[in-house]
Amino acid sequence: MQHWEHSSYEPSLPITEKSNPITRDIDRANPDEIVQMLKNCDAEIFDRTAYLDSMYQKLNSCSMVQTMVEISKKVEIILKDPENSLIVLSGCGTSGRVAFLLATSLNRWLVALHQKQIYSYIIAGGDKALLTSQEAPEDNPSLGALMLDKASTGKKHVLFIGISCGLSAPFVAGQLHFCLNNLDVFTPVLVGFNPVHMARSEPMQDFPFNFKEIAEKMSEMQKHQKAFVLNPAVGPEVITGSSRMKGGTATKLMLETVLLAGHEAVYSNEAVTADNVLASVRMNEKVYETTYSQIDKLAALLQKAGVSLQEKGHVYYLGWQTLGIIGIIDASECIPTYGAAFEDIRGFISKGFSEMNNKEGDLSCVGPRFAIAHTDFVNAILPSLTDKDMVIFLFSVEDDLNEVSELAKRVGQNSSNLHALIHDLEGHCVPKSVIGMFMTALNITWPSSLNKHSSILMKQHWELSTKWCLNAISTGAHILKGKVYRNYMIDLRVTNSKLFRRAIHILQRFTNSTQTQCETALLRSIYDVEELTDEISSADVTQHTLMANQKDRVVPTALVMLQSGCTLAEAKFHLDAHPVIRNAVAAHLRFS
Incomplete structure (x- = not known):
């Protein structure tokens, strides 16, 4: 049994908010050790070990596999009536971005098969949230329901898949509640990674139910196949609470398994069975093994990215097709x-928004954060590029290699810090002349056995592998820069109620202070005051998070104040002198 599975391990926290024992000292690890820790954590997704005294169901467990089979059969029914039916995937942040990627990819596949598109996605905050954090809408259950109602207008049958890794997002809760009140049209599916009894039980703003009550009702209705809860335990995140990592990965591979099984049933006459679902999960496990067989090169890329950030340089992902989207999402x-500046790590895709297929179209006029085409990189970034800046190309053997080579030549004229993540196929590889253009080429050659079913499956495997690699590179780079304290993302931006609560928990954990003391220190840091006014103390969490979104280092500043009893000004002084958070804390303890 994994250490986190014991009932005595951080008992007050759900799995998705627990710290992972594997990574408790990741902030002191070297690049090779960081990648090994990431590998060990991701292995927990596929854990097949069952313990009689464990309260958790794993992805490979009979109950989870059966739930996936039942949902796949609902997908099959929807696909057989495309005129009147719809599959909607929805979420906030990472979950919404995964929903977008799956919906647009599967719609492209349907078009290639000359079939009607039946997928739609919803992300809290709209398409801007694909590229930037739009936290406020995540706390609005009524807005979620309104957007789902609008997206489903005129449809007789809707399979709704609401993704909330922690079973906590009010936006998704509102949508699920709407479905439960309209079961003649909607079949709701809740996807997450906590048991139902660990779902969020705090009241939601202007809403009669909490998330736990909705999840419990869905769990009860699953007995009649009116609703489904798909919530395997995949273990705590590498960086505590960072569901962009394991949560996002498990969501992607799990929903692809479910949705493609439905497609196979309709278009290939392959019945949905538990054996087929398990085979798909195990194929994804092979993708995991193949990706992490490249530990040495992955660690080398991680280290170079860390050096770039430490030297105030930047990391740029230049990708093609959906690999470019994976890069944009990671950045x-x-x-x-990590409280990073948007310039620190940026992603670009070959043809920009015309290749994204997002609902709201070209958003490049909104501002520089939405300039995502390769031409934007060439025009705005390339002229000032130096060797401090790291550039990583993301492409496969099926992309336009002439275009890849031409862009690599142009980038190479300004910086030698040029690298690539390349996907090959057995018997069909990128020429050595192209590979030789890069200082480091993490070149993964995929066996033909992984591509025996369809091209979309191969592309999904490339996406999954690329996600693992980029998550490792960006996470490791920020660890080396000092943005992580033990295995906590302590320099997080406190931009919604979930993150406000998480920040207070982090402060309690590392200072042994009371909840009231931690909240007071956090508010002093957010409002930049030595003493709280009555107006600040009486304001609600929404007001606090709106103010916090404009500030840097609010949690580290509060931590230093609590650990040493110093003033706000003194805490800021030590953080300015010691950007690595653990060093800043140690320095203040030495001088206090």
Whole structure:
């Protein structure tokens, strides 16, 4: 049994908010050790070990596999009536981005088969949230329900898949509640990674139910196949609470398994069975093994990215097709996770928004954060590129290699810090002349056995592998920069109620202070005051998070104040002198 599975391990926290014992000292690890820790954590997704005294169901457990089979059969029914039916995937943050990627990819596949598109996605905050953090809508259950109602207008049958890794997002809760009140049209599916009894039980703003009550009702209705809860335990995250990592990965591979099984049933006459579902899960496990067989090169890329950030340089992902989307998603998530500047790590895709297929179309006029085409990189970034900046190309053997080579030549004229993540096929590889253009080429050659079913399956495997690699690179780089304290993303931006609560928990954990003391220190840091006014103390969490979104280092500053009893000004002084958070804390303890 994994250490986190014991009932005595951090008992007050759900799995998705627990710290992972594997990574408790990841902030002191070298690049090779970091990648090994990531590998060990991701292995927990596929854990097949069952213990009689464990309260958790794993992805490979009979109950979870059977739930996936039942949902796949609902997908099959929807696909057989495309005129009147719809499959909607929805979520906030990472979950919404995964929903977008799956919906648009599967719609493209249906078009290639000359079939009607039946997938739609919803992300809290709209398409801007694909690239930037839009936290406020995540706390609004009524908005979620309204957006689902609008997306489903005129449809007789809707399979709704609401993704909330922690079973906590009010936006998704509102949508699930709407479905439960309209079961003549909707079949709701809740996807997450906590048991139902660990779902969020706090009241939601202007809403009669909490998330736990909704999840419990769905769990009860699952007995009649009116609703489904798909919530395997995949273990705590590498960086505590960072569901962009394992949560996002498990969501992607699990939903692809479910949805493609339905497609196979309709278009290949392959019945949905438990054996087929398990075979798909195990194929994804092979993708995991193949990806992490490249530990040495992955660690080398991680180290170079860390050096770039430490030297105030940047990391740029230049990708093609959906690999470019994976790069954009990974880069966008570094801002709320690590308090990073948007310039630190950025992603670009070959043809920009015309290749994204997002609902709201070209958003490049909104601002520089939405300039995502390779031409935007060439025009705005390339002229000032130096060797401090790291550039990583993301492509496969099926992309336009002439285009890849031409862009690599142009980038190479300004910086030698040029690298690539390349996907090959057995017997069909990228020429050595192209590989030789890069300082480091993490070149993964995939066996033909993984591609025996369809091209979309192969592309999904490339996406999954690329996600694992980029998550490792960006996470490791921020660890080396000092953005992580033990295995906590302590420099997170406190931009919604979930993150406000998480920040207080982090402060309690590392200072042994009371909840009231931690909240007071956090508010002093957010509002930049030595003493709280009555107006600040009486404001609600929404007001606090709106203010916090404009500030940097609010949690580290509060931590230093609590650990040493110093003033706000003194805490800021030590953090300015010691950007690595653990060093700043140690320095203040030495001088206090």
